[in-house]
Amino acid sequence: MPTIQIKGGRIIDPDTERDEVGDLWIADGKFAAGPAPSADVVVDARGLIVCPGLIDVHVHLREPGQEEDETIATGAASALAGGVTSVACMPNTLPPIDTQAAAEFVVLQGRRARKANVYPVGCVSKGRKGEELAGLGQLVAGGAVAFTDDGAPVSNAGLMRRALEYSKMFDLVIMQHCQVMELTVGGVMNEGFESMRLGLGGMPAAAEDIMVARDIRLAEITGGRIHVQHISTARAVELVREGKRRGIRVTAEACPHHFSLTDERLRTFDSNFKMNPPLRTSEDVAAVVEGLKDGTIEILCTDHAPHAREKKMRELDQAPFGIVGLETLLPITVTHLIEPGHLSWLEAIRKMTVNAARLINIPKGTLRPGADADVTVIDPATTWTVDPAKFLSKSRNTPYAGWEVRGRAHTVLVDGEIRHTLGGIVSEAG
């Protein structure tokens, strides 16, 4: 394998609290401790940020079963274009990832695609039906890095309790889509002033809050690890903050749409603003930002949810929930968290690297010597316009079409191999 020198970049590695201009050396697909005598490939990173490859712990790659929306190959390519070198994909496929064989299929398709690293998340319950535990141990054997019934919350408190207890033997986290379904029947958007005005079915913030409260308490009595997916309400952020203060093993993630958009967007009746959890109010957005600032929310991710155009171009109540996010994670983080001064580059990158790696127990998200050489080289200053037609994802359902944004993944390495680049900075020695 070629020896690579990434030269003159601002190296940011939250795992080692490193933030300095320097060179990064890669040999045999791993980070090297120091300079080699010569480099086969030189990446000129002057003016750019060099950080561990970003990790997205919440994506839907739709394979198997809904390949018209996305495949593992197109999703993993979309990840690379967004600077993401590892993804954890949700098990709500057809069939769901609730067996060792299904998990192994995801791993295999990821290897075949040879884009971003693809990690399967296994189901909590058989068939995502919320009735009995899936074979968690077998899923782990198949490569699962966490468990969730994402999309369908584990409604049965008894089952959730068992899942939190049983998963302790793998020290893997239960990721929960927190929603009390009885409170969201017929819901299309956040319940509040905007839903009242538009005559659309509402999903109250309390539906999320109540489930977050329940699951934190269950984590407390079991000692299991609960992870609150796509946190979106002010009260839920407060509950997680309080849970952490009490020493409970609770973590949380936030997605760009929940800190950059509010439910007022639904006035356009554009289904690209329909997701679950729904866009909330400006008070909720402020609370999510505050949670990101004070560390209550330690993870940034996308909930990348591709849907083919013909499915999304429907009446609002017929259109499925969800938006693509992999190719806009970084710029929306730049424009809505870093540039306004809510997070430093180091803190923002921390939430997309080492914190994510620790959540799903993978040896990634670091520039330490010997680790897999997954690197994202970011151009922090470039201004560009989001054009869904240029996405590498198979789907185009983004709420950010036409937005002028800043910051973009320039060159992306996985296992010491350049797998994505906008060009112009890579040169190969004689």
Next chain:
Amino acid sequence: MPTASSAADSRPPSAGGPDSAPSSTAWTRKHLLGLEDLSREEILAVLDTAESFSEISRRSRKKVPALQGRIVFNLFFENSTRTRTSFSLAAKRLSADTQDFSAQVSSLSKGETFIDTAKNIEAMGCDLMVVRHPTPGAPHLLSQHVSSAIINAGDGAHEHPTQALLDLMTIRRAKGKVEGLTVALLGDIAHSRVARSNIWGLLKLGAKVILCGPPTLVPKGMERLGCEVAYRLEDVLPRCDVINVLRIQFERQQGGLFPSVGEYSQFYMMTQDRVRQAKPDLLILAPGPINRGVELTPEVADGKHSAILDQVGNGLAVRMAVLYLLSGKMEAGPSAD
């Protein structure tokens, strides 16, 4: 061939109507999607135009040539009898060709999206689509994908602009004005598009709006629109000049919002007893279809305070006015000769 100037020539009054021609200069819109978007002036422009069309309905020859050569499609993705009939008749009186399309007989059940359906209809030749759909925003979505003018004939619980316009017309005719009146919307506010359109229209014309119904049917936040919210009808009855009795939208409810129809009627049905507690000149409206014995008693529905049948006639005039105003904004169609 209809052009901008010939459209002006075909104004209803020139076909033998009142001397003062209704001015359509306040009207610049291609679509009528809701009353939230309209200004007070635009609402008044529709009402004034409707008044002159109302006169036409009393003639022995009820047809004017304003929309000759135009094709109006009624796209109804949800059941309706009176609104569709009213629009059809309004279009016919303006000499448009009309065609009905309803979802039950369409290819929607074969998986075609409603946007595809509308595009197909447009390909057959269509100038104006009257759209009813169970989903809020469906007409708005359609307006982005077809080039026909769109009239929202009711989108879920969102808006039903022509219903509110005819309610306003009925109030204005009975009371001589809307400004300064106290108007209560009674019953199922949450699921009612009629309520939302009425709220916008009434507030813009300067009425005081009271929303009265059980708390499960009056969504939180309605006060922020500038309305008063009340749960007990007896508390507001004496102050009302107008009560608009809304139908319970059983088809849009998730169920269990009140214990029983009987209990609902006990608290909110307009009865002769309750009418006696109100002002002597109380005006009672109901958008229909009404559930006699649930929302109001037959005596009240047919009584001297009721304007229910006036509403139907005014609905025709309002829909003629809307079709007429929108047709002035249409591009010149293919030659009618």
